[in-house]
Amino acid sequence: MKKIINLTINDQSHEIAVEPNITLADLIRYQLGLTGTKKGCDTGDCGACTVVLDGEVVNSCLVLAVQANGSVIETIEGLATDEGLHPLQEAFVEKGAIQCGFCSPGVILSAKNLLDKNPSPSEQEIREGISGNLCRCTGYKKIFDAIESQSS
Amino acid sequence: MKEFDIISSRAHRVDTPDKATGQAVYTDDISRPGMLYGALLQSPHPHAKIISIDTSEARKLPGVKSVITSKEAGTIKYGVSPARYDENVFAVDKVRYIGDEIAAVAAVSLEIALKAVELIQVEYELLPAVFTVEDAMKEGAPQLHKDFSGNLCAEVHQEFGDVDAALKESDIIKTSTMKSKRQDGAFIEMQVCIAEFDNRGVLTLVTSTQVPHYVQRTVAMVLGMDVGKVRVKKPYVGAGFGIKAAANPMELACCILARETNKPVKMNFTREQVFMYARARHQFNHTITTGAKKDGTLMAIKHECVLDGGAYTSFGIATVYYTGSLLGGPYKIANMSYDGYRVYNNKPACGAQRGHGAVIARALFEQQVDMIAEEIGMDPMELRIKNMMEAGDTTCNDLNMSSFGMSECIEAVRTGSDWDQKKGNMEPGKGIGMACGFFVSGAGYPIYRSDTYHGTVIVKLTEDGGTALVYTASAEIGQGSDTAFAMIAAEALGIPLENIRLASGDTDMGVDLGAYSSRQTLMTGHATKEAADHAKAQVLEVLADQLNVPVEEMDIKKGFIEFAGDTPDFTALRTRYIKEHRGWTDNPDSEKLTFTEASRIAFLEKGSIVGTGKYKPHDLGGKFKGAAVGTSPAYGCSAQVAEVTVDMETGQVTIDNITDAHDCGKAINMTSVEGQMEGSISMGIGEAMHEEVIFNDKGQVLNNDLAEYKIVTSMDMPQVKAVVVESDEPNGPYGAKEVGEGAIMPTIPAILNAVYNATGVRLNELPLTPERVYHAIQDYKNRVKK
Numbered sequence: 003m004k005k006i007i008n009l010t011i012n013d014q015s016h017e018i019a020v021e022p023n024i025t026l027a028d029l030i031r032y033q034l035g036l037t038g039t040k041k042g043c044d045t046g047d048c049g050a051c052t053v054v055l056d057g058e059v060v061n062s063c064l065v066l067a068v069q070a071n072g073s074v075i076e077t078i079e080g081l082a083t084d085e086g087l088h089p090l091q092e093a094f095v096e097k098g099a100i101q102c103g104f105c106s107p108g109v110i111l112s113a114k115n116l117l118d119k120n121p122s123p124s125e126q127e128i129r130e131g132i133s134g135n136l137c138r139c140t141g142y143k144k145i146f147d148a149i150e151s152q153s154s
Numbered sequence: 155m156k157e158f159d160i161i162s163s164r165a166h167r168v169d170t171p172d173k174a175t176g177q178a179v180y181t182d183d184i185s186r187p188g189m190l191y192g193a194l195l196q197s198p199h200p201h202a203k204i205i206s207i208d209t210s211e212a213r214k215l216p217g218v219k220s221v222i223t224s225k226e227a228g229t230i231k232y233g234v235s236p237a238r239y240d241e242n243v244f245a246v247d248k249v250r251y252i253g254d255e256i257a258a259v260a261a262v263s264l265e266i267a268l269k270a271v272e273l274i275q276v277e278y279e280l281l282p283a284v285f286t287v288e289d290a291m292k293e294g295a296p297q298l299h300k301d302f303s304g305n306l307c308a309e310v311h312q313e314f315g316d317v318d319a320a321l322k323e324s325d326i327i328k329t330s331t332m333k334s335k336r337q338d339g340a341f342i343e344m345q346v347c348i349a350e351f352d353n354r355g356v357l358t359l360v361t362s363t364q365v366p367h368y369v370q371r372t373v374a375m376v377l378g379m380d381v382g383k384v385r386v387k388k389p390y391v392g393a394g395f396g397i398k399a400a401a402n403p404m405e406l407a408c409c410i411l412a413r414e415t416n417k418p419v420k421m422n423f424t425r426e427q428v429f430m431y432a433r434a435r436h437q438f439n440h441t442i443t444t445g446a447k448k449d450g451t452l453m454a455i456k457h458e459c460v461l462d463g464g465a466y467t468s469f470g471i472a473t474v475y476y477t478g479s480l481l482g483g484p485y486k487i488a489n490m491s492y493d494g495y496r497v498y499n500n501k502p503a504c505g506a507q508r509g510h511g512a513v514i515a516r517a518l519f520e521q522q523v524d525m526i527a528e529e530i531g532m533d534p535m536e537l538r539i540k541n542m543m544e545a546g547d548t549t550c551n552d553l554n555m556s557s558f559g560m561s562e563c564i565e566a567v568r569t570g571s572d573w574d575q576k577k578g579n580m581e582p583g584k585g586i587g588m589a590c591g592f593f594v595s596g597a598g599y600p601i602y603r604s605d606t607y608h609g610t611v612i613v614k615l616t617e618d619g620g621t622a623l624v625y626t627a628s629a630e631i632g633q634g635s636d637t638a639f640a641m642i643a644a645e646a647l648g649i650p651l652e653n654i655r656l657a658s659g660d661t662d663m664g665v666d667l668g669a670y671s672s673r674q675t676l677m678t679g680h681a682t683k684e685a686a687d688h689a690k691a692q693v694l695e696v697l698a699d700q701l702n703v704p705v706e707e708m709d710i711k712k713g714f715i716e717f718a719g720d721t722p723d724f725t726a727l728r729t730r731y732i733k734e735h736r737g738w739t740d741n742p743d744s745e746k747l748t749f750t751e752a753s754r755i756a757f758l759e760k761g762s763i764v765g766t767g768k769y770k771p772h773d774l775g776g777k778f779k780g781a782a783v784g785t786s787p788a789y790g791c792s793a794q795v796a797e798v799t800v801d802m803e804t805g806q807v808t809i810d811n812i813t814d815a816h817d818c819g820k821a822i823n824m825t826s827v828e829g830q831m832e833g834s835i836s837m838g839i840g841e842a843m844h845e846e847v848i849f850n851d852k853g854q855v856l857n858n859d860l861a862e863y864k865i866v867t868s869m870d871m872p873q874v875k876a877v878v879v880e881s882d883e884p885n886g887p888y889g890a891k892e893v894g895e896g897a898i899m900p901t902i903p904a905i906l907n908a909v910y911n912a913t914g915v916r917l918n919e920l921p922l923t924p925e926r927v928y929h930a931i932q933d934y935k936n937r938v939k940k
Contacts, residue, residue, distance in 0.1 A: 037183035038176015042342040042392070043425040047860035050342050078176035091174040095166050098825035101833065102632025103173030104342040104392030110174060129868045136860060138340050139393055139632050141832030142871045144825075 007071040011036070012080030020067040027051040027062035030077060038078035038107045042136070049135035052108035053077050059115045059134070078107035081114065090114050090152050099148040101139035109135045113149045121154040128153075159712055160645045161888050162880075164825045167637040168656065169390065169630065178390045181346045181362045186418035189348070190219055192411050193267035193421070194404060195257040195274050196430065197249035200500035200853035201283035201296060204245055204256070208275040212259060215273060217266035220414040223257045227410050230376050234400045234505070236602050238308075238467040240299060243376060243406045248281070250298050250465035251502050252854050253430030255403045260411040260419050283500035285853050287439065287462050290499040298465060298498040305498040307463050308474050310780055314482075314550035315489030320454035324445030328525045332442075332518035333919045335846035336462065337435035337507055338428070340865045343392020345423040345431070347405045349412035357412065358385045361405050364394040364629050365668030368601060370661045372401035373409050388659040391631040395837070396506035397433045398631070399670040400468065404431075429847065429858035433505035436473060436496075437462035438514040442481075444522040450530055450537045452523070454489035455481055459515065461496040464503035469510070470496045472601075472783055476511025479784030481519055482549030484560045484592045484791055485541040490550050500853050506670065508837055509593060509898040514920075517842075520589035520903030521916060534907070535564050535573065538590055538793075545881070552776035556788055557891070559817030559881040560590060563793035566815035566877045571795035580911065583802055584810075587907025588795045591899020595819075595883075595892035596673030598774035598785030606770070608673070610664035611681040613643060613689045613765040619753035622647055622689065624656040627666035628678040633894055634826035635674045639682045641822055642887055646686030648710030649749050672892035675822060676788060679887035680769035689765025693749075696756040700727060714746040721746070727755055734758075771885075787885040790896035792816040794835070796904035800912040805928025807909055809839060811873040812901070819883035819891035830893040831876040836866045838901025843870070844921050 004019040011034065020029055027044075030036045030053065039062060042048035046064040053062045054076040081088040087095070090110060100106045109132050116123055116131030123131060128149050129142075137145065172178040209221040224244040231239040245256050257274050261267035284290040290298075290305040298305055321327060347361035357379065363369050366386040374381045391398070404421050411419045423431065443456040459477050463470045478492030509516075527537040543549070545558045567588065568574065576586050600606055612625040624643045630636040640654040647654075657663065666678055690710060697715065698705040707718040715724075724747045731751040732741045742748045756763050775785035797810040814831050821827045844864040848856045857863045882889040902920070909927070910916050915934045919926060 031183075032185070036176070037179070040180070040343070040392070041182070042344065043860050045425065045859055045861070047425075048342055082175050087171060087174060091171075094174045095170045098164075098167065098170075098829050100167070100170040100173045101634065101829055102341070102343070102393040103170065103178055103390060104180065104632075106173050107176045129871075132868045136340075136342060136865060136867060138342055138395070138837070138865060139833045140829055141834075141836035141866070141874060142868045143832045143874050143876075144829060145868070 005068055007068055009070060010074045012077060022068055024067045025063050026065040026067050026070050029067040030062060036077050036079050040104050040107060042104065049108045050105050052111045052135060054111055054115055059112050078111060090117065093148040093151045097144045097148040097151060099140060099144040105135055105137045109137065109145060117152055123153055158645055160641050160651055162821050162824060165637065165641060165651055165823060167634055167826065168640050169636055180343060180390045180392060181348060181360055182422060184348055184360060184389065186348060186350060189418040189420055190260040190262060190415055191264040191267050192258055192260045192408055192419045193264065193271045194255050194407060195271045197245065197252060197254040197256055199249060199278055199280060200252050201250060201281040202278035203248045203281060205277040205279055207257065209257065211275065212270040212273040215266060215270045217262040218259060218270045219417065220260045220411050221257060221270065221274065222407065222410055222414060226414060232372050232376050232401065233467055234469050234601060235471050238471055240467050243403050243410065251500050253502055254465065255407065258407040258411060260415050283853060285499055285501055285849060287460050287497040287499065290497050298500065302498065307467055307496040307498045308471050310474055310478055310492060310494040312478060312778065312780065313491040317454045317456050317489045317491040320489035321443065321445040321456065324453045325448040326446045326526050326529050327443060328522045329441065329443040330518065330522060330916065331918050332440045332514055334438045334514040335920055336437045336504065337841055337845055338847050338863055339395045339397035339434045339507055340860065340863060341393035341395055341397065344425055344428050345398065345402060345404060347408050348418055348420045349408040350418035351412055351416060356383050356385065357409060358387065359405060359409055360387050360389060362391050362398060363388050364398045364631050364670055365400065366627060366629060366659055366661045367665060367667055369401045369405060373406060376406050377409055377413065386661045388629055391629065393632045394669065395508045396510060396670060399506055399668065402431060425860065426858045429855045430502055432464065432502035433468050435507035436504040438477065440515055440518045442518050442522060444519065444526065446526045448530055450532050450540050452485050452487050452541045455487055455519065456491050457481060457515065458493045462504065463496040463498055464501045465498060466503040468503040468505040470504065473506065473511040475780045475783035477515055479551055480512035481515050482551040482553055483555065484543050484590055486543055486547065488550050501849060508834065509895045510671065512593065513898060513902065516591050516899045517902040517906060520900065521906055524907045533577065534588055535568055539564055551784065552781060553784055553789065556885050557819060557881040557883040558789065558791060559879045560791045560793065562879045563791060563815035563817055564590065566879055567793045567795045567813045570815065570875050570877050571813035573795060583912060584797065584799050585908040585910065585912025586795060586797050587904050587911050588793065589900035589903035589907060590793045591896060592789045592791035593892060593896035593899055594671055594784065594786035595676045595788040595790050596786050597671040598771050598787065599782045600667055607665055607768040609666045609678040609681040609769045611678065611685040611767040612664060613685040615689055615753045615763040617757045617762065620750035621653050621655060622649065624654060624682060625663040626658045626678055626682065627661055627663045628658050628674050629669040630658055631669050633669065633830060634823060635669065635678065637826065638675050638822045639678060642679050642682045643686040645888065646683045647690050649713045653713065672790065672894045675890050675892060676886045677769050679890055681767040683887045684767030685765040688767060689763055692760065692763050692765065693753050693756040696759045697752055700755060710749050713749045715749065715752055727751060731755065788819065788883045788891040790816065790818055790892035792897050792900050794900040794904040796908040798905065798908040798912055800909060800927065802913065802931060805924040805931060807843065807922050807927055809872040809905060813875045814897065815877040815879050816893055816897050817879045817881050818893040819881055819886045820889035821878050821880055822890050824878060827878050827893050828876045831897040832874050834897035835874055835901050836871055838898045839870065840866045842902045842905045842920060842922055844923065846921055
């Protein structure tokens with residue numbers, strides 16, 4: 003039995019009928035078509051499905067869509083504006099912090115959330131800030147460089 | 155050295171703006187109208203005869219569109235190497251590991267497909283199973299494949315020079331062993347594919363693969379179709395590291411389901427299935443004896459290795475050869491013998507992973523080099539330099555090092571790590587160690603025996619000039635190959651990088667063997683350069699004719715036509731170009747004739763300007779059995795220094811930093827080269843420190859998720875200093891060669907040598923868990939007491 007939920011995603015409000023067992027990740031990807039949110043495990047281990055929910059980063063594969071009812075969500079598609087890429091996205095491009103790119107949306111959202119809360123993180127805080135996001139390609143160094151470059 | 159406009163820069167990658175914004179499309183992001191969802195039935199038993207399969211209940215479930223077994227899929231065998239096709243899409247007579255595919259279902263939803271899978275009734279007769287090489291090789295052990303007695307999948311016996319005689323002449327002989335653990339690729343994007351037939355019978359398979367070409371051939375062979383009726387496309391791929399370098403059974407099942415239903419079908423591996431399918435790095439059991447003279451001259455290597463192969467061959471024949479052949483360098487060693495055995499057992503098959511076959515052999519051998527250096531009181535770097543090959547040298551097994559900056563790499567890490575000050579002066583509990591390694595820059599021969607070109611590329615100029623379209627079937631899987639080829643094309647044409655548009659990863663675009671064996675930069679790069687040169691020559695020929703200037707006196711640089719002598723009057727050409735664009739406001743007014751004008755004029759004279767390029771290596775290697783494996787047109791090489799801290803009370807090893815230098819020939823993109831070096835180090839650290847696929851006594855993977863299978867996280871990665879050492883590779887485009895795999899070779903031994911330096915203990919088993927290191931330290935203390 004579907005349930006109607008209300009969500010604000012990237013400043014756009016949605017009223018959606020969802021199955022009670024659908025995860026937020028599947029809702030975002032397959033029902034709303036925001037495929038920038040990736041799925042690398044479906045068990046909350048890899049962080050590829052990271053979104054910002056009411057100001058906190060979450061693994062959207064571990065959140066049921068119905069649990070998110072009434073919340074404000076930011077996905078990777080919400081960062082760029084008419085002016086172009088968000089400065090943090092620019093930094094990831096500039097520093098070569100992206101290889102296969104599958105973890106990048108999650109890493110960027112975790113990093114943005116970190117910088118929103120702590121504009122001048124130490125190296126250790128940067129490491130902790132993205133510790134829930136696995137990257138198998140880069141060895142993280144250029145990711146640290148990109149985040150560091152956006153620290154004030 | 156030649157000056158380049160684009161090559162060797164830190165140009166931004168062409169794909170990363172889309173990847174940063176979530177716009178980049180990967181296979182699972184694609185949905186097709188009327189698409190069905192497929193699911194696999196996989197064996198719950200490690201070894202069993204299939205007595206019967208009853209699919210009737212599954213077929214009755216509403217929403218199920220097709221249920222297929224070997225009856226529908228047929229019994230054509232496939233695999234990686236035609237010499238050893240030992241797999242069927244679905245088990246025909248028996249299953250050989252937990253996960254072996256038995257049937258598949260397509261349904262209107264994934265939930266229904268999974269429910270239908272549960273309704274398939276299979277009657278098994280359980281067979282005894284074996285899970286270790288020791289048990290599999292025992293007399294009377296259960297046999298996996300009837301044609302391979304003793305479960306011996308492959309054996310290799312090679313000797314170059316006279317090893318026994320050289321060992322007799324040696325003053326120092328070191329023998330030691332090394333046992334590694336099975337790895338998982340742990341790429342973040344799980345395998346996924348969508349298959350669809352059109353109404354003319356053409357199959358399109360969109361899939362997360364490193365090798366569209368090989369997948370195309372395997373699909374065509376198994377489905378009995380013409381190669382030209384099978385199109386394989388890869389969108390962006392969330393990495394592969396070797397595991398996605400062959401057709402997988404899900405791709406084949408998906409194509410058959412699409413054929414049976416005449417609907418698009420999507421299939422995904424779960425993370426658990428990624429571990430179940432495996433095909434990643436083998437577990438290696440090495441014994442190596444190295445002989446040397448008192449002056450440090452390395453004399454001989456005697457090498458034996460047993461590979462834990464799993465249930466099928468996969469890449470295993472190549473693996474077992476690579477394991478031996480890539481010990482031939484980077485040192486001048488005239489005598490080398492190798493006895494390699496790959497053994498079947500009832501676990502998932504192993505295959506290729508970054509540093510294919512050679513990583514653990516290197517991990518053991520580089521420790522022995524250190525042991526010899528210690529015994530004769532020589533600095534490990536000095537001993538390595540003393541024995542180091544130089545450009546132009548050939549190993550005893552016929553691998554030619556056409557460029558080789560290995561000594562320069564050692565010097566770079568010596569300086570970069572402050573080695574001379576640190577070595578011998580480390581605080582208690584801290585250690586420093588180094589190692590070298592090298593790897594092929596593309597396999598010298600295709601996986602199937604063939605005279606095929608390894609890569610073909612098309613460069614087409616847009617009819618209005620200005621933009622060059624590059625079409626290649628190569629595979630961007632995250633390493634940055636699209637950017638490398640765009641840069642090569644821009645450099646060769648003499649136009650800015652922004653004026654290149656590149657499309658790749660589609661078998662309709664040509665032949666390219668794909669992303670494995672670190673081959674694309676050199677091989678596809680060559681073909682790209684040739685295609686761009688060809689297109690440029692056609693433009694210049696038209697200009698030569700129009701302007702009456704000899705073609706050899708013209709060039710294209712930064713988007714403008716350069717003349718060796720006086721600039722001829724090109725007013726007529728410009729007027730003609732502008733006339734073609736009445737009403738346009740951005741017509742050229744530069745002092746120099748633009749490439750845009752020139753290529754428009756060329757189009758008006760000749761029609762589409764299309765340049766074609768191709769590449770295959772020259773004949774490589776010796777004539778002995780297995781000589782092909784390990785051959786390459788070039789070899790990349792690396793030196794690394796690792797510094798560690800070891801807690802002597804708990805056995806906890808912390809890697810403090812790593813200094814890495816890699817000779818990649820001419821770096822096409824500096825940033826991408828560093829990225830490959832840093833990524834290689836992180837994978838090497840994972841393998842050294844904590845990665846291990848663990849099985850229970852029934853052959854089931856226990857840690858089949860990314861929480862319990864521990865890859866390096868942002869908290870684990872040490873400081874890394876990556877130094878790019880450039881050489882000029884004569885067989886590479888603009889002098890370029892590999893970086894993707896060579897950079898992992900020294901990581902594990904550098905760490906092991908550093909741990910020894912800190913503790914006095916040599917570890918002969920990976921990974922370096924605190925427990926293992928603790929026990930090794932205690933054993934050592936007890937030995938010293940006695």
